[in-house]
Amino acid sequence: MKILLVNPGTEYKPRFRTYAVFPNGLLYMASVLEGAGHEVKVFDNVVSELTPPDYARDFAPDVIGFSVLTGPCIGNALIQSKEFKALLPGVKVVWGNVHATCTTEQTLKEEAIDFVVRGDGEYTLLELVNRLEKGDGDYAGILGLAWKDKEGRITINQPRPFIHNLDELPDPAWHLIDVPKYWDITLNTSRGCPFKCSFCYNIPFHQGHRADLSVERIVSQIEHLQKNYKVKFIRFFEDNFTFNRRRMREFCRTIIERRIKIKWDTESRADMSEEDVALMAKAGCTSVGIGVETGSKRMLEYLNKGIDLDEMGHTFWRFVRHGIMPRLYIMLAVPSETPADFKETQDMLRKMEDPPFMYMRFVPYPGTPLYEELVDNKRIKPPESLEEWAKFSVYFATRGNLSELSDEQITQALSHWAHTYASRRVMFTLRHNPRYLLGAVKNPSEFFKALGSLIKNSLPVAFNKNTNIKPLVLEAVPNKMSGKQEPRLISNYD
DSSP, X not given: OEEEEEEOOSSSSOSOOOOOBOOHHHHHHHHHHHHTTOEEEEEETTTOOOOHHHHHHHTOOSEEEEEOOSSTHHHHXXXXXXXXXXXXTTOEEEXXXXXXXXXXXXXXXXXXXXXXXXXXXXXXXXXXXXXHHHTOOOOTTOTTEEEEOTTOOEEEOOOOOOOSOGGGSOOOOGGGSOGGGOSBOEEOOEEOXXXXXXTOTHHHHTTTOOEEOOHHHHHHHHHHHHHHHOOOEEEEOSSOTTSSHHXXXXXXXXXXXXXXXXXXXXXXXXXXXXXXXXXXXXXXXXXXXXXXEOSOHHHHHHTTOOOOHHHHHXXXXXXXXXXXXXXXXXXXXXXXXXXXXHHHHHHHHHHXXXXXXXXXXXXXXXXXXXXXXXXXXXXXXXXXXXXXXXXXXXXXXXTOOOSSSOHHHHHHHHHHHHHHHHHHHHHHHHHHOTHHHHHHHHOHHHHHHHHHHHHHHHHHHHTOOTTOOOOOXXXXXXXXXXXXXXXXXXXXXX
């Protein structure tokens, strides 16, 4: 069968097509499907200039799968699901990933969506596609699948066990994407996180499960990307690459012993030892993202972070001392956050000598403990449809404020952050990593490449377009296949 896998993107008609990472989940599913003899294409809205009519005309898929996170991409995925149904009336539309898993029944109430793949999707989607190819309409035995019959009755099958051995999966189908279009070359080498942060999607989605790709497979993927795409820098785009310390150390030692020339970035908890940080630096790690969230002891406990301020500070300076640039993620407008809590966060940043950081507005994710608390306390009203979820997610990502801070305080903080984002990063680097200057003199091409990266990643921060929340509306548009006028959901985010 012909399968189109879609990454709907996070912004409708983005002003800056700059930051894009590999759609790794879709690429793993594509490899599994191709291995079973199916024809697959990947439609990544983040980098592609193509449209649903292009794929309907030139590929005519039998099945279209959308990878949907809770966020602005819900609106885009809904728009395109309806558009594909209008263009290809017989096509089967499947949604998967976090949002569809956590809101399965609500997702299937949408007329344009036929199936939901819940949790790890590779084998569930493959089994569904094989049944569809044979014309077998008995879906009840497919673990991890949710579906509806011709009368619209919804059935949620038994869950499929999580994949424990990620090495059993083939490598991602990198040949299906235009690699040079991606700003960061990314690998996903683990799934899940065992920690229980009260705001995090991992609790309802991975349910404490954690699985890791072996070091040998990670290294083989790096070598493949180096050989075929001349890759010199890789970002491990996953929740916590450093959680499995034994694997992390083995990876670093393997890179060092084999003299593999690669620079890399990852996400880490703020609980790393001096020895581990030194090993990471020696193995080529140049930067890390750390979810500190707040500088308030009370808020750390409220968010169930399981870490204290002293350890966060120690880990931060260990990275700095070893030439690894830390970037901090800080949540803003969090429920119960007071001006005193916010001041403690600013005090923490001053003690860290004004490091690179990113504000992330709090968004209530379905199924998380904090979301359930807010619903129970009637602080938020649960969205009743996917269209409402699209508005809800964009609203909280751009305007929402469940804290005790005033809207003016939050606006001022975000404005100052956006206007100093680039300069703060440059100044911190010059203060604490002067070797970078020497490297710039010796290798100006790398310096200007890094400068270009900084500029491109700063533009979306300074000119964030997701500020006007207008309703999604229907309009009559011509079906490019039939020429008839048909309804299509369009976005009015402009």
